[in-house]
Amino acid sequence: MRITCPLCGERDRREFYYRGAALAAPAEGDSPEVWHAHVHLRDNPAGPVEEWWYHQQGCGSWIRVRRDTASHEMLAAQLATSGEEG
């Protein structure tokens, strides 16, 4: 599996750290239920999913990747905006 880093181009999956589903982080004062849902509950679709990957052994960017979990096809990749990867 290869992932296209917007800065470095297409690279081996081994350069990246997988963080999981790309979810917007709740605010600090949000309820424990909201935080529980954010940390633990997952839609877990068999198909396209938005994920965070970190280009650990490359440029150090957090990347929002759109990937098909049924075929492993990479559909899109863009840089996360500041603080978004929470």
Added chain:
Amino acid sequence: MRFSGWRVLREGLTGNRGWQGHWRDPDPKPQYDAVIIGGGGHGLATAYYLAKDHGMTNIAVLERGYIGGGNVGRNTTIVRANYYLPGNSEFYSHSLKLWEGLEQDLNYNAMMSQRGILNVFHNDAQRDSAVRRANAIINQGDDAEILSRDQLRDMVPLLNYANNRFPIQGALLQRRAGTARHDAVAWGFARGADQRGVDILQNCEVTGIRTEGGKVIGVETSRGLIRAGKVAMAAAGRSSQVAAMAGLTLPIESHVLQAFVSEGLKPIIDHVLTFAEGHLYISQSDKGGLVFGSYLDLYASYAARGNLPMVEHTMEACMAMLPAIGKARLLRSWGGIMDMTPDGSPIIDRTSIEGLYLNAGWCYGGFKATPASGQCYAHLIATDRPHEAAAGFRLNRFETGRGLMDEEATGAQHNLH
């Protein structure tokens, strides 16, 4: 039809014409007392124990494919009870005891082989951890021994004792652990359930879960509506999608775990071996193939295949620990899809919908759990109370933080399990 030595002899002398199918192929009835979604090992075991322990026989197991075609046939067949944390340890202890009597109970040859599991350790920290684990296993009433390097060498001379990067210090041995023939486990439970009146419905895919006023009333399937007062999910790998039919979101992310088998070789590995460095587990099947695997691919996947980096890693671990098998050819590899929970431990619990039950999140360890998972789940479905061996497998432990069972001590976060 019962299996016996006499029966084998008689069939052998009469052309083997008397063998019958091991279970019926009935049409779905419009209504059952309970239906189980998923005809894998856990679903079939659940049906078996519902009938045997609780006398519930007006039940059906719904399998979208065929019996033995899912994860029950995709694992590396290892059976053990060397867990550490409360919640898990008593459950797997219970499961191993069921395994030990399973073939007699089912009247079925599951090729249960208590060949012993050796968890090899390579440094002081791993040794200390193994000793602590051994004490915990002994205290729960199971068997564990710590072998020195020399004792291990006498027992398993094949390992690479000259590896300077991952020196072998010794091993944790559980003699009662071993392997069982996974297909036969599925077939045995299917036959046992069928003999007690359970309908096993293959090619019957559940497409919807019907509820009325917060209570489950049945399931929609590719073979029509089937009504049932109790609906039990046991669809590991697809638990999220099945639960979503009832509007539930689970603390589960599905991942792929690859496994491998080599060409058939003469007997060279007498035990189940695992290595703490590189994380490798390997045993030799009764056909002679080396069956092995290592880590998850570690990202969400429903593709029943993995990717090459983990293949390479696994082969490197083989070469580091067992260089003698380097010339063995790899016959095939495959990937199984597993429900990964944030703490790496399973869930057997009721859901917020009355009459709807959840058995999910077996992560990388579902096969060894098969009989106990079935028995505990059957207890929950029949009595609405958790079985004491599975009382820790609560769905709400992530929400409350109480009773998390993080065996790998990596933290309760999806991408770490």
